[in-house]
Amino acid sequence: MLVRVALAQNPYNVHVGAGILAQVGEITRRALRHQASKAFLATDSGVPAAAVETVAASLADCGLPVTRSAITPSEAVKTLETFHGLLQAMARSKHERCDPVVALGGGIVGDIAGFAAAAYQRGVPVVQCPTTLLAMVDASVGGKTAVNLDLGTDGLHKNMVGAFWQPAAVVADVQVLASLPPRHLRAGLAECLKHALICRDLEDPDLLEWIGAHIDQALALHGATLEELVARNVSAKARIVRGDERERAPEGGRSLLNLGHTFAHAIETLPGLFVGGTPGPLLHGEAVGLGLIAASTCSSAMGLAPPGFPGDVAALIRRVNLPATVQGLPPTPDVLARMAHDKKARAGALRLVLPTGDGKARIISNPPVEAITAGLDAIRA
Ligand SMILES: NC(=O)c1ccc[n+]([C@@H]2O[C@H](COP(=O)([O-])OP(=O)(O)OC[C@H]3O[C@@H](n4cnc5c(N)ncnc54)[C@H](O)[C@@H]3O)[C@@H](O)[C@H]2O)c1
Numbered sequence: 585m586l587v588r589v590a591l592a593q594n595p596y597n598v599h600v601g602a603g604i605l606a607q608v609g610e611i612t613r614r615a616l617r618h619q620a621s622k623a624f625l626a627t628d629s630g631v632p633a634a635a636v637e638t639v640a641a642s643l644a645d646c647g648l649p650v651t652r653s654a655i656t657p658s659e660a661v662k663t664l665e666t667f668h669g670l671l672q673a674m675a676r677s678k679h680e681r682c683d684p685v686v687a688l689g690g691g692i693v694g695d696i697a698g699f700a701a702a703a704y705q706r707g708v709p710v711v712q713c714p715t716t717l718l719a720m721v722d723a724s725v726g727g728k729t730a731v732n733l734d735l736g737t738d739g740l741h742k743n744m745v746g747a748f749w750q751p752a753a754v755v756a757d758v759q760v761l762a763s764l765p766p767r768h769l770r771a772g773l774a775e776c777l778k779h780a781l782i783c784r785d786l787e788d789p790d791l792l793e794w795i796g797a798h799i800d801q802a803l804a805l806h807g808a809t810l811e812e813l814v815a816r817n818v819s820a821k822a823r824i825v826r827g828d829e830r831e832r833a834p835e836g837g838r839s840l841l842n843l844g845h846t847f848a849h850a851i852e853t854l855p856g857l858f859v860g861g862t863p864g865p866l867l868h869g870e871a872v873g874l875g876l877i878a879a880s881t882c883s884s885a886m887g888l889a890p891p892g893f894p895g896d897v898a899a900l901i902r903r904v905n906l907p908a909t910v911q912g913l914p915p916t917p918d919v920l921a922r923m924a925h926d927k928k929a930r931a932g933a934l935r936l937v938l939p940t941g942d943g944k945a946r947i948i949s950n951p952p953v954e955a956i957t958a959g960l961d962a963i964r965a
Contacts, residue, residue, distance in 0.1 A: 585815045589725060589822040591829055594750040598725055598822070600815045602807050605638045605713065605757040608686065609646030612711045615753035618682040620709075624674050625650040626697035628657055628689025631715050632763050639688050639713060648684070651677035657692035659740060659853055659865070662732045670700040684709040684752065690716040690768075691723030691868070695743070698729030702749030709752040716764055717772025717810075718869050720756040721779070721817035726825040726838075727751065732853075741925065742849045748830055756818070758810040769803060771869025773904045774844075776813060778876060779820040781897070782840050784943025788820055792943065799903055840945050843937040844875030847959065850922035851875075851913065858911040858965075866910065873906040876939075878959035883938035885955040886948070893941035894962060909965035916957050923956070 587598040599611060612623065623643045627636050640650050653673045655666060674685070685708060687697035694712050701710035712724035730746025761769065773795070780792035794816070795802075801809040821841065828837030851857070852871035857864035866874075880897040883889040898908045913919065924934050933949040936956070940946060 585811060587815055587818045587822060589750075590826050591750060593829075594727070596751055596753050598754040598756060598818045600720075600756045600758070600811055600818065602759045602811065603757065604755055605635055605760065606642050608639045608711065608713060608755050609642035609644070609648060611753050611755055612643065612648065612684055612686065613646045615711065616682070616684060616709055620648060620683045621680070622677070622683050623648040623650045624677060624679050624683065624685045625652045626670060626685060626687050626689070626693055626700070627652055627654045628693040628715060629654050630657065631689055631760065635715065635760050636688060639686065643686065650686070651679075655689070655693050655696065657690055659692070659732060659742070659868075662692050662696055663734060664731055664745065667696055667700055667703075667731050670696060671704055674700065674704050679704065679708065681705050681708055684711055686711045686713060688713040688715060689719070690714070691719040694719050694723050695728075695730050695746070698727075698749055698751070699731060699746050702729055702747035707749065710749065712751040712754045714754065714756055715760045717761060717769050717814070718775050719772075720758070720814045721772060722775040722821060724751065724754045724756070725818050725821050726841075727829070739922075740853045742853065754818075756814050758807060758814060761810060762805055766803070768867065768869070769805075770904050770906050771867040771873075773799070773802065774869040774873035774876065774901070774906055776817050777897075777900055777904070778841070778843050778872060779817050781876065781939045782843055782943065782945045783820045787823065788816055789943060791816055791820065796900065796903075803904075835947060839935070839947055840937055843939060843945055844872045844879050846923050846934070846936055847875035847878040847963075848872045850919050851910070854914065856912045859907040861911075864912075866907075870907055873901045873904070874908070874910055874963045877901060877908060878963050879937065880939050880941070881962040882936065882951060882955045882959035883940060885958040886938070886951060888938055888946060888948075889941035893939070897939075898962075909963050911965040913960065913964050916960050919960055920953070920956065
């Protein structure tokens with residue numbers, strides 16, 4: 585399947601299929617505008633070696649011998665230091681402006697390698713090869729790249745430093761999901777639910793119902809289901825990004841994709857959290873799932889969504905077997921302070937994306953503290 589991300593300046597294709605990592609060389613060659621003589625392959629140490637070899641061989645067969653650099657991903661290594669290390673490795677490999685970076689891994693590797701591609705010599709092409717469901721349906725598409733900023737005692741601030749840098753192509757091979765730990769597969773489904781909650785106007789009004797009906801097949805790694813899941817979610821994201829590539833629209837636009845994320849970013853790097861007795865940290869997708877419940881509860885508390893809506897969202901999250909509550913959440917004022925630091929804040933105002941229960945969402949500046957508190961209380965175990 586091919587999904588076109590039809591941006592005015594930098595359009596590209598997202599290839600979705602089974603066994604297509606063997607075509608990365610060919611796809612990269614076709615996507616490049618200039619002659620390249622080599623590639624820099626940033627890999628994720630969690631990806632099976634066979635997949636890495638397939639990609640390296642495919643690139644070499646197309647005249648792009650690779651220099652490799654492996655990252656063991658975690659939010660703690662998604663830093664300027666790791667970014668710096670990649671740039672140094674690229675420079676040592678004599679990477680030139682026409683040569684592509686190929687990012688093979690989850691969202692963390694994609695974000696760091698994408699940012700390195702954006703910065704190296706003021707920008708070299710990047711081909712994203714996402715290997716987690718979350719990276720396939722979300723992180724690899726749309727051109728946001730970033731690392732976290734460590735503010736010492738003030739904590740790790742998610743994706744605080746980065747760039748918009750659209751990939752030249754994306755290759756999502758659903759076969760590689762076979763080795764993904766089930767917990768990460770579920771985390772990816774949280775971003776799918778996020779898309780489904782806001783896509784009524786995006787030519788795919790039935791996405792929520794379709795996901796609801798196919799959760800079990802997706803979790804059982806049914807190939808055709810995964811391909812459709814990825815392609816429909818990429819299409820939804822592509823339509824939003826096309827209308828607002830740089831997230832500048834005052835209302836709606838790309839900001840809608842932050843549904844659940846202001847809550848999620850505030851809690852996902854917090855120490856001391858427990859889910860069902862298991863110590864944190866939470867996965868990004870797990871935090872997003874909790875964020876969807878908090879946002880829908882906040883929305884309902886403000887009368888923007890029907891009273892039964894938060895319960896429906898929580899039920900979907902539970903069906904995916906994602907956590908619907910978390911233990912050890914700090915007192916509300918502390919979480920609020922972290923939310924206020926969110927990079928989506930404008931002119932000091934906290935802006936929350938609140939789903940209205942009809943497949944749409946609204947962006948609300950400075951919602952009442954009581955409504956946010958209701959949202960946080962809904963996910964507090
Ligand atoms: N740029 C964007 O638009 C965007 C959007 C959403 C999320 N993100 C970012 O993405 C990150 C989360 O990404 P993620 O959920 O992919 O997590 P991740 O990158 O940490 O990967 C999850 C785990 O799976 C392992 N892994 C990856 N592929 C595998 C495979 N095929 N088989 C076995 N193990 C595999 C990794 O080594 C890692 O341990 C966050 O940092 C988030 O901020 C970015």
